[in-house]
Amino acid sequence: MSNPLPPKSKSRLPERSFLFEKIVPASLIVLGIVTAVLIVFAFGVLIGLIRF
Amino acid sequence: MSVNRMLPFLSTAIMLGFTLYVLQRYVVRRAPHFLFWGIGLAFFGAGSFAEAYLALAWNRWVFFAWYLFGAALNAAWIGHGSLLLLVRKRWVHVVTALLVIGSLLATYLMLQVMPRLDESVFTTTRAISEQYGTKVLDAGEAAPAGAETISTTYRGEQVTAVRGLLPLGSAVRLTTPFFNIYGLLTLVGGAIYSAYLFWRKRVLPNRVIGNILIAAGALLIGTASTLTRLGYGQFLYLGELLSAVLMFIGFRVAARPQPEEVPQAVPVAGD
Numbered sequence: 614m615s616n617p618l619p620p621k622s623k624s625r626l627p628e629r630s631f632l633f634e635k636i637v638p639a640s641l642i643v644l645g646i647v648t649a650v651l652i653v654f655a656f657g658v659l660i661g662l663i664r665f
Numbered sequence: 666m667s668v669n670r671m672l673p674f675l676s677t678a679i680m681l682g683f684t685l686y687v688l689q690r691y692v693v694r695r696a697p698h699f700l701f702w703g704i705g706l707a708f709f710g711a712g713s714f715a716e717a718y719l720a721l722a723w724n725r726w727v728f729f730a731w732y733l734f735g736a737a738l739n740a741a742w743i744g745h746g747s748l749l750l751l752v753r754k755r756w757v758h759v760v761t762a763l764l765v766i767g768s769l770l771a772t773y774l775m776l777q778v779m780p781r782l783d784e785s786v787f788t789t790t791r792a793i794s795e796q797y798g799t800k801v802l803d804a805g806e807a808a809p810a811g812a813e814t815i816s817t818t819y820r821g822e823q824v825t826a827v828r829g830l831l832p833l834g835s836a837v838r839l840t841t842p843f844f845n846i847y848g849l850l851t852l853v854g855g856a857i858y859s860a861y862l863f864w865r866k867r868v869l870p871n872r873v874i875g876n877i878l879i880a881a882g883a884l885l886i887g888t889a890s891t892l893t894r895l896g897y898g899q900f901l902y903l904g905e906l907l908s909a910v911l912m913f914i915g916f917r918v919a920a921r922p923q924p925e926e927v928p929q930a931v932p933v934a935g936d
Contacts, residue, residue, distance in 0.1 A: 624923040626867045637864055637873060641857055644880045648853045651887050652846055658894065659842040 669792075672902035673717035679909040680710030683916070690920075698750040705742030708734040713905055719793040725782060728830065731793060733775045737841045738768055740848025740887070747855035767843065774837035781835075786813065786828045794898035798838065799829040809896065849887055856880035856915075875919025882911030 626633045657663040684706040691699035712735015715727045745764050748757060786796060791811075799815075801824045808814050813828040826833055860876035863869045889904025 624869050626864070626870050626873070633864065633870065633873070637860070637877065640877050640881075641861055641864070644853070644857050644877070644884060647884050647888070648849060648857070648880075651884070651891055652849055654891055655842045655846045655849070659839075659846070663894075 669899070669902055670717075670720045672906045673713045673720065676713035676902075676905045676909045677710055677717055679906070679913060680706055680713055683909065683913045684710055687916070696750075698746040701742055701746035701749060703746075705739050705744070705746060708739035708742055709905075709909070711735065712739060713909070716793055716902065716905075719787075719789075721789060723784065723787045723789075725779060725784065728782070728793070728797075729775055729779060732797065732831070732837070733772060736797075736890070737771050737775075737837070737844050740852060740883070741844040742768075742848075743883075744848040744851030744853075744855065748851045751855050751859065764847075767840070771837055771840045771844070774835075774840065778831060778835045778837055781832045782830050783828060783832060784830070786830055792898050792901065794893045794901040795896075796829055798831050798835075799833040800827045800896070801833065802826060845887070845890070849883075853880050853883045853887070856883065869923060871921050871923065872919045875915045875917075875921075878911050878915025878918060880915075882908045882913075882915060885911065 654663065684703055687699055687706055688703035690696075691703055711730050715731030715735060718724065718727045719731060741764060745761065748760065783799070788796065795809075801819060802808060802814070808825075808827050814825055815828055816823065816825050817833065818824070819826070819833050831838060856876040856879040860873050860880065863872045863876070885904050886908035889901045889908070892898070892904075893901050
């Protein structure tokens, strides 16, 4: 009888990857900040603080 | 034709392919998020085409399409598709109804303003994004070079404004922040949230990367549109093209099927 090892999945993030350990989280933070800035700007237009 | 004027044609071509790809998936899977994505992307493409057309000639109904579909509605409809994908609650149907009603209202308001367009302002020497709206000048603010100004009364005050196609105080312009905010929250927020979820769970790297590309593409057009409102419309064409490319690539990457997990067997002593 053979014991199967844990599945070797290609759908998991690679171990010790610079892309997924550093670039991806930094990108998510930057994207979140830019999103917040744009939403604040849009609200500014909506309430008349920013004229167009 | 300058390079800048060719960009909307390229955006239109990319969005046409992207739209057909997504709508084909709706035909096969019948999932509502594909339908809303497809409609939103069609709006984006219609806006790009209208931009390309208006760089060459004037047509009031092409301008109608540019503003309504390109400036107002497309982000909200694409974003709503993302909401339908991520949230399986009944209240989403209420939001769907609000989106449809809001879109019909915006359409009505746009139709209302069409007889009052200041068509004599239009010129093919400037991008449509730089001449679509009449803008009040602040005290001491100078008008852009070559722009025509008018003195008029607005909200009870005598003001000087740069002439644009849409008259001052057009109600339809008040609807665009609502659609854009909703689109930002759902499309960009949804993509960032999805990317974060998969990253945190350490699974499906294609969906992490794909959603980041989608969010980046959507933010790019959001930023370009914001700069347009601030008077820097020269970035809109390039922003649209890069946005279309990023979102299409992101969608394809995220939708890529993953190889199945393959268990490995090792012989145990005694076999």
